Amino acid sequence: MSLLNNKKVIIIGDRDGIPGPAIEECFKNTQAEILFSSTECFV
Amino acid sequence: MNSVLKAASYVLVHAPDMVLHNGTTQTTEKVVNPGSDYLKTLPQHLRGFDQVVAYPPNQTYIGNLSPKQLGELEQPFFDKPVENATRQGKFGEILPQDEFLLLFQACDMFDLVHLDKDFVAATKPALEQHPLMDAFILGRIREGTAMEQVERFVKEEGAEGLYYNGRLVGYIKRAHDVDANLSAHVMMENLASKASAVLALKHLVKVSGIEASQIDYVIECSEEACGDMNQRGGGNFAKSIAEMAGLPNATGCDVRGFCAAPSHALVTAASLVKSGTFKNVAVVAGGSTAKLGMNGKDHVRKGMQVLEDVLGGFAALISENDGQNPEIDLDIIGRHTVGTGASPQAVITSLVLTPLEKVGMKIQDIDKYAAEMQNPDITKPAGAGDVPQANFKMIGALAVKSGELPREGLNDFILNHGMVGWAPTQGHIPSGAPYLGHARQEILDGDITKAMIVGKGSLFLGRLTNQFDGISFVLKKNEGKKEPSGGASKEEVRGLIAQALRDFAASLS
């Protein structure tokens, strides 16, 4: 079974890694539902 | 004709007590975890002024070490003090906290800041020796108040304490009883930003050699907001800074854009000068008290000293083309647009590759890139990695992807076209701007001919949009003053006149 089946996803992106919206794009056409997406900033 | 970068100045303000009392990591901890070990041990992790002065990235910031010299040091930098380091730099200075508190009070126009009179008496002689502190600033420093009043305002009136070496030495009171936008906390942030910007602007006038009266316009580009409850963020820092720095003929405005603001401001300034609207525009920003000790928990956990202990400030003078100083090339402007998206490769493509391709240039045609110049000593232990390095890797990866660089050339690209970061994590301060001074020098010295300054900003932190942002421009060797096309040059005219005179003289004989 897929790891994403019926999963609800919380995205914690990083400004200097992968930002939230970029991860969101990747999850748009999957079985998973995006609940929340955010991007952190350490600088 | 393009405008030129005539000068850039850089200042740091050592602010260890503000780390404890004003940095948001610490003020948040005091709310959620008041008895924490972190708060207890933090004071032992603060650096003294001499250590801050001798810190190699700080010496690079004020212009005494070149980026190349810094890059030759092995990381980390915090255990490699620069011998015989001085607080004065080629581009500015590092100001100690006590002197700053007096400048801070002088910059207060509304009788909000009051310092203990003994502290003023002990500190004022040092400030009087400061070459940039003129009669206007010194004349604004009040004698000070009794310690009982200082203590009462902090205890009973909601004033923010001002500290020096762990001792209460003054206060800043709220500017309104109800309005949160004029609270003591907000006034503290705004005045600290203003005062450090004033210092940067005074240094800019000095290093550029310009008459202060010749500056027409000031663009301020920090991340603070000044205003009251009816116009929160109304501004205008720029004019308040110009007033204190003694620029009688300047007006100005504030440009905002998180960490990308300095680049937006520089492009705006260059456009205003190129269009002929103004002759001399100063771009300026002071520091952020909120960000002091932002990653302090990680630094303390790793047994390090807290390296985010300085306010940063900078200023740049954009002037009419003088035929000498580096030009700001407005034909090469990279922009992160609404449609660009957040993917890191799309961001860097829009800021670097797209504008270069538009004018037929390649990534390797730019000698040096200055993206986000955060000091890795600060960010690596905090889990943010080496930010400038990540940017250069990304730019190099784009060059590989576009086929102009073989994959095995990536490491050399990073070494040759990038540099190690030296800026304090003061938000807007690291974004491209720290390289302006060194870039100007390197171009004048003939070491490089083109540098790209890349500003990037995290707009999503404002919770109005999920958009990222960025803008970039190119600084290049001056191509010399060009005469309007179609006409003869001065030399040609001189030659023609001389010939005519000779012909005339010959016709008389």
Next chain:
Amino acid sequence: MDLENQKRVKELAEAHGPENILVILGAAEGEAAGIAAETVTAGDPTYAGPLTGVQLGLSVYHVCEDAIKSELDPTVYDEQIGMMEMVLDVDDIVKEMTAIREQFSKY
């Protein structure tokens, strides 16, 4: 992890059931990824946020880990994230994430 993000994670896990939640990280390096992963499994190791002492044990991955990457459209992944793999130390991230999951993930 940002305090507001911790609050959201806590609320969403309570509302939707922790077994149904998948947390995806985009952290820039291994240690930061590990701390974020620890926060949503064993509780906030910095004792600052709403997840302090809260052992949610959520399923958590970095987006660059194969288990996640293999579930995503490769074209979209390449467009959005691909080049960052050249920048990040993916091996270190995977190592940290695996260690935290083995120790603290309940789902």
